[in-house]
Amino acid sequence: xxxxxxxxxxxxxxxxxxxxxxxxxxxxxxxxxxxxxxxxxxxxxxxxxxxxxxxxxxxxxxxxxxxxxxxxxxxxxxxxxxxxxxxxxxxxxxxxxxxxxxxxxxxxxxxxxxxxxxxxxxxxxxxxxxxx
Numbered sequence: 001x002x003x004x005x006x007x008x009x010x011x012x013x014x015x016x017x018x019x020x021x022x023x024x025x026x027x028x029x030x031x032x033x034x035x036x037x038x039x040x041x042x043x044x045x046x047x048x049x050x051x052x053x054x055x056x057x058x059x060x061x062x063x064x065x066x067x068x069x070x071x072x073x074x075x076x077x078x079x080x081x082x083x084x085x086x087x088x089x090x091x092x093x094x095x096x097x098x099x100x101x102x103x104x105x106x107x108x109x110x111x112x113x114x115x116x117x118x119x120x121x122x123x124x125x126x127x128x129x130x131x132x
Contacts, residue, residue: 001030001031001033001069002075002105002106002107002108003105004083004087004101004102004105004106005091006067007062007066007067007068008058008062008067008068008070008083008086008087009033009067009068009069009070010069010070010071010072010075010079010080010083010102010106011030011069011070011071011075011079012071012072012073012074012075012076012079013026013035013037013039013071013072013073013075014073015073016039016073017039017073018039018040018042018073019037019039019040020040021040022040025037025039025040026039026071030069030071032067033066033067033068033069034061034066034067034068034069035069035071036054036057036058036061036068036069036070036071036082037071037072038054038070038071038072038078038079038082039071039072039073039078040054041054041072041078041081041082041115043077043078043112043114043115044112044114045114045118046114046115046118048118048121048122051081051082051085051115051118051119051122052085052122054070054082054085055082055085055086055089055090058070058082058086058090059086059089059090062086062090070082070083070086074108075106075108076106076108076109076110076111077110077111077112077115078115080102080106080109080110080111081111081112081115081116081118081119083102083106084098084099084102084111084116084119085119085122085123087101087102088119088123089123095119095120095123095125096125099111099116
C-alpha cells in the first residue's frame with residue numbers, strides 16, 4: 001500500500017483484473033483504510049461519469065473522516081488516476097500538482113493515457129499531460 005496523504009492511499013488487490021458490476025467490488029479494510037475497489041474501470045476508454053462516480057465514492061468516505069485506500073488489480077494505473085481526481089475535487093489541488101504528488105508517492109504509478117486524458121477533460125485542464 002502506498003500512502004499519498006495520511007488518509008489517502010492506493011494499492012493493488014489482484015484478480016480479477018476487471019469486474020463488471022459495483023456489487024462485485026471488494027469491501028472491507030486494509031489496515032484501517034476503507035477499500036474502494038475501482039476495478040470496474042477498464043484500462044482504456046471509460047464513460048466520464050465512471051471516473052466521477054469513483055471519485056465521489058472515495059470523497060464520501062473522506063467526508064465521514066475515514067481513511068481510504070483506492071484499489072485496482074496492480075495499483076499502478078486506475079487507482080492512481082482516481083487518486084488524482086480525488087486530490088483535485090476534494091482537496092482542491094491543481095491537476096498537475098496532484099499528478100506530480102501521486103507520481104512522487106507511488107513508485108509503481110503508471111497512469112495510462114486514456115485515464116489521464118479523461119481526467120483532464122473532466123476537470124477542464126489543458127490536454128497533454130503524459131505520465132513519465
